[in-house]
Amino acid sequence: MDPVEIIQHTTGGVIGLSWLMIAFPLVGATILLVFNRYTNRWGHLLGVAMSLASFVVAVLAFVELLGLPEAQRRQAVHLWEFIPGMVDMGLLIDPLSIAFALLITGVGSLIHIYSIGYMSHDPDRRRFFAYLNLFVAAMLLLVLADNYVGLFIGWEGVGLASYLLIGFWQFKPSAAVAAKKAFVVNRVGDFGLLVGMFLIWTTFGTLAFAELKPITAENPTTLAIGLLLLLGACGKSAQLPLQSWLLDAMEGPTPVSALIHAATMVTAGVYLVVRSGAFFFPEGSGAALAVAVVGAATLLAGAIIGCAKDDIKKGLAGSTMSQIGYMMLGAGLGPVGYAFAIGHLITHGFFKADLFLGAGSVMHGMNDEVNMRKYGGLRTYMPVTFATFFIGYLAIIGFPLLSGYFTKEGIIETAVHAQPILGWLAVAGAGITGFYMSRMVFMTFFGEKRWEKDAHPHESPTVMTVPLIVLSIGSVFLGGYLILSNRLMDWLAPAVGAPAARPEFHFTSTTGLATLALVAVGAAFAWYKYGRAEVPAVQPRGSFLTTFARRDLYGDAINESLIMRPGQWLTRLAVFFDNRGIDGVVNGLAAGIGGSSGRLRRLQTGFARTYALSILFGAAILTGALLLVGNI
Amino acid sequence: MGETITFWVLAVVSVGAALGVVFNRKAVYSALMLGTVMLCLAVLYAVQEAPFLAAVQIIVYTGAVMMLFLFTLMLVGVDTSDSLVETLRGQRFWAIIAGIGFAGLIVLALGNAVFSSQAGLAAATAQGGYIRSIALLLFTKYVFAFEVTSALLITAALAAMVLAHRERVAKKATQKDLSKARFLGDRPTPLPGPGTYARNNAVDMPALLPDGSVSEESVNPYIARYDVEQDRLPKDPKFAEAIRQRAEEESE
Amino acid sequence: MTTNYLILSGLLFSIGAVGVLIRRNAIVVFMCIELMLNACNLAFVTFARQVGNLEGQIVAFFVMVVAAAEVVVGLAIIVTIFRTRRSASVDDANLLKY
Incomplete structure (x- = not known):
């Protein structure tokens, strides 16, 4: 089934006011930046309020959308004539964009709240919240725009906000360099997106989603457009070969890593591919295959990098790369894959934010130490952090019945059917995930204390733990809710199309059991290496493979x-x-x-x-x- | 016949006087030569049925303008610019070439031109006579130009006043100031007058100081230079040397 | 007869021009300019008689007036320059150059 027609929104209601979603955080950012230090005292509260207001609008729009029949669930809200005769600025409220909006504003608000505690000692907290708001606004514009130009503006806004946030501690040269690197690498992707847009305009004469027609057969032009858009997606989503910026981007404050580099920004590429799916990535086309290949390659590369990192945030960054790789793999597999990809994206948004914020909570208690070799035995000192982190960990390795299990299994299952080689690579990736995530947990929360002398680990304040708890609840239940009985697939069907055959979720499929076995092996190996054995406080030299992974698979060397x-x-x-x-x-x-x-x-x-x-x-x-x- | 004789006489005189204007070393002579040319032209105007212009020529040019020239000459005096030595390389040569060439071309053009017989002014002045006809044209057809001319004259008069006016920027020096300045300078006494203790009593004769030596400062430098240029140095080598030195000082 | 007058006028004009070019004393240069103006006047008067109307004489009259004004201003300028530079040579006023 093809996506339903986009209809022009005429009646009032919350959908008509959906521009408020973008306006709230934008206004917040403007106020905080313009009024500068006069807002220092209450700036963070304003930031949180704006983000929450945006979330409320998103929820109301979602509810209104639920009340509409399926054929009317894609509504375009015209705002103004942007480039006369070429582009009308408007928002597209449909199941896909509203799902993203809920994720962005929901997880974004939780991260805002968490940041109140995390950044409480930073003299520039107000500026931090201004940038967070700016980021949320840009990301919302990206997913809500009803044409490629609006999407591109949001896309660039996200790039800008991420630059500002990665380089937030710009007094650190490493942060400044990382911000610059992220910006430059993203430019390469933006170039692809831009040229792709030019090509769309010259070929189809429009850039609006409503006016583009789904294609069934691929021709060289759509293949070229698809590959260019994929290049853009690779830049934003840190996929091979544009992955190098993501690991360095961990120089930013930890909530930034959670917000930008786990839950939202890196998902922009997945969004772009899914949104353009019907137009340029039809099922079985070369462009879609390219997406799947890139995803499979990245999921393995990210997992391997994750195995070798001692920096907890960089390890999580590797896992982010890997998980986004899963989503891209899913996004390259047509409507069935879309549902699982988006499902994994949403659950990943929860458990990855949970993990990152948990890592931030650990760092908060350990004097901003990031080296896991200096952790150990922390589970009794920060019980809430440990519990939530552990739930996130179980979710990401795909422990049965938790969120990650359903969505990841779905992607792997679909991939094994559609592209067996890529599918089995994904299975192997899951095993590696089991290893490196277990390694992280064991090194951090179990084993000997390997702390620095002046470390006094303690639990974080409530304002930080509450978001962790909320996120971990999502990490537990969301996946099952979305995937079982195909709820997400049915919800997204009007926007991305429905597959010919509805997949059934099998708890005991061959691939599922194989994946579980591999994950168990990986976790056991991690226990053998890092849980039972003593972890050396200094990084051992390691084999050639370890060095290879530690150096990010020589990605920087290759680029250089x-x-x-x-x-x-x-x-x-x-x-x-x-x-x-x-x-x-x-x-x-x-x-x-x-x-x-x-x-x-x-x-x-x-x-x-x-x-x-x-x-x-x-x-x-x-x-x-x-x-x-x-x-x- | 009378006109022809008059013309040739006056033509020869005026061309000669014009050459005199250009080639006379002394500006005063040039001025007098110019006066001659103007008078000749006045007569030629009169001969050519323009008695009014002849009168104006004599009154304005030979009267007013020449007086102004002479007056200015007296103000400015004699200086190096009167020398006929050419300082710009090739200037004189090319000037004469260009002048002769231009004159030759004019003569060639006019010599080739064929004029009908002169119409004469009889018809133009038939009504009311010559002066009335002039006045009629001047005050009717050319009245605007005439009025503008008057404005021009007033402007010129004002301009001359502005240019000649010198603003006093400092207070006028009193006798006390002057004597102070003199005593602060290197010579409190006046310069020695020429001819003092000398055998000749002339302005170009240096004074003798009480010890019998010659005082160069007693001679006006302009006069000293004049004497050197005209080779009118006194026979006494002592005086001649003093005057020569004074002239050299001046040229420095 | 007209041709003779005009040739005389041309000769006087050329002599005046050469004088402007070879004399350095600003006052003599000025005199030469007056000579050129007078030569023009002669041509005007001659042509007036040739064509038989008075307009040429009127123009000559205006030339005289303008020349008078010009002499006044020009001589004032010469006096001013002389007062500041102690020189009436047109070659000494040569600061406006390359």
């Missing part, structure tokens, strides 16, 4: 040798040609004119009589000329 060095040589060559060739010609010309002018100006002697002489000569010549031609 393939792009940066040749680029530098190219610029040097250009500079050389500019200096010698172009400047030579230009300077030579200028010198020639200057030199001849220097001689010519000597004619200006300053003596009036010399000038008068030339006048008389002129008069004589004129008279002569008149005599010659005028016959006077």
Whole structure:
């Protein structure tokens, strides 16, 4: 079944006011940035309030959408004529965008609340909340816009906000460099998205989702558009080959990592692919296959990187890469995959935010120590953090009946049927996930105490633990609710289309059992290495493979040798040609004119009589000329 | 016939006087030569049925303008610019080439022109006579130009006043100030007058100081230079040397 | 006869022009300019007689007036320059150059 037609929203109601969702956080950010330090005292409260207000609007819009029949569940809200004759700015309220909006504002609000506690000692807390609000507004514009131009503006806004937030502690050179790196790498993806948009415009003459028609057969143009959009998605979602920024981006405050690099921003790529799915990634097409391949490759790469990191946040960043890889894999498999991909995206939003905020809570208690080799045995010192983190951990490795189990199993199941090789790679990835996440838990909460001398671990304040609890509840139940009896699939059907055959969730399928077995093996191996055995406080040298993973699979080295060095040589060559060739010609010309002018100006002697002489000569010549031609 | 004779006489005189204006070294002579040319032209105007212009020529040019020239000459005096030595390389040569060329072309053009016989002004002045006809044109057809001319004259008069006016920026020095300045300078006494203790009593003769030596400062530098240029140095080598030195000082 | 007058006028004009070019004393230069103006006036008067109306004489009259005004201003300028630079040479006023 194809997606239903987008209809123009006419009646009032909350959907008509859905622009408020974007306006609230935008206003919050503006107030906090414009009124600056005058808002220091209550700025964080305003930020939270704006985010919550946005969440309330999203919920009301969701409820209103629920009340409509399926054929009317895609409503376009016209706002204004943006580029006359080309783009009308408007919002598209449909099941897909509202699902994203709920995730962004819901998890975003929880992270806002958590940040009150986490950033309470930071003198720039107000600025932090301004950026968070800006980020939420941009992300909402990204998912709510009813055309590619609006999406692109949100896309760039997200890039800007992430730049500001990653580099929030810009006094640290590493943070500044990481922010710059994220920005530059994202630019590469943006370039792809932009060129893709140009191509859409020249091919179809429109950039509005409502006017683009679903395709059944792929042609070279749509393949090109699909690959360009995929490049954009790779940049935002940290997929191979544009993954390098995500690990460095952990330089930002931990709530930033949770908000941007786990729950929302990196999902923008998945959103782009799913939103464009009907237009450019039809089931079985080359573009869709490319998406799936990229996803499978990234899920393995992220998992391998995650295995070798001692920095708890970088380990989680690797796992984020990996999980987004699962979503991309799902998004490359057509409408069935869309449902699981979005489902995994939502549950991942919960448990990854849970994990990141848990990690932040640990760091909060350990003087901002991030090295897991300096943790150990923390479960008794911070019970709530431990419990919530553990739930998130179980969810992400796919422990039966928790959220991650349903959604990940769904993706793997679909993939094994559609693309067996990629499917089994995903199974292997799940096993590795079991290993590295267990390693993280064992190194942090179990085993010996390996703390620094001045560490006094303690539980975080309530304002930080409550969001953790809420998130962990979501991590437990959400997956089952969404996936069982295909609730999410039916909900999304109007927006992304429904598969020909409704899948049934099998608790005892071959792949499911194999995955579980692999996960158990991985976890057991982690227990053997890090739970039972003593963890060395200093990183051991490790094998070639370990180094390979520690160095992020040499991603930076590859970028450097393939792009940066040749680029530098190219610029040097250009500079050389500019200096010698172009400047030579230009300077030579200028010198020639200057030199001849220097001689010519000597004619200006300053003596009036010399000038008068030339006048008389002129008069004589004129008279002569008149005599010659005028016959006077 | 009478006109022809008059023309040729006056033409020769005026061209000669014009050359005199250009090639006379002394500006006063040039001025007098210019007066001659103007008078000749006045006569030629009169001959050519323009008695009014002849009168104006004599009154305005030979009267007022020439007086102004002479007056200015007296103000400015004699200086190096009167020298006929050309300082710009090639200027004189090319000027004369251009002048001769221009004159040749004009003569060529006019010599080739064929004029009908002169119409004469009899018809134009038939009504009310010559002066009335002039006045009629001046005060009817050209009345606007005439009025503008008056404005021009007033403006010129004002301009001359503005240009000649010198604003006093400092208080006028009193006798006390002057004597103070003199005693603060390097010479409290006046310069020695020329001719003092000298055998000749002339302005270009240096004074002798009480010890019998020659005082160069007693001679006006302009006069010293004049003497050197005109080779009118006194026979006594002592005086001649003093005057030569004074002239050199001045040229520095 | 007209041709003779005009040739005389041309000669006087050329002599004046050469004078402007070769004399350095600003006052003499000025005199040469007056010479050129007078030469023009002669041509005007001659043409008036040739064509038989008075307009040429009127123009000559205006030329005289303008020349008078010009002499006044020009000589004032010369006097002013002389007062500041102690020189009436047109070559000494040559600061406006390359």
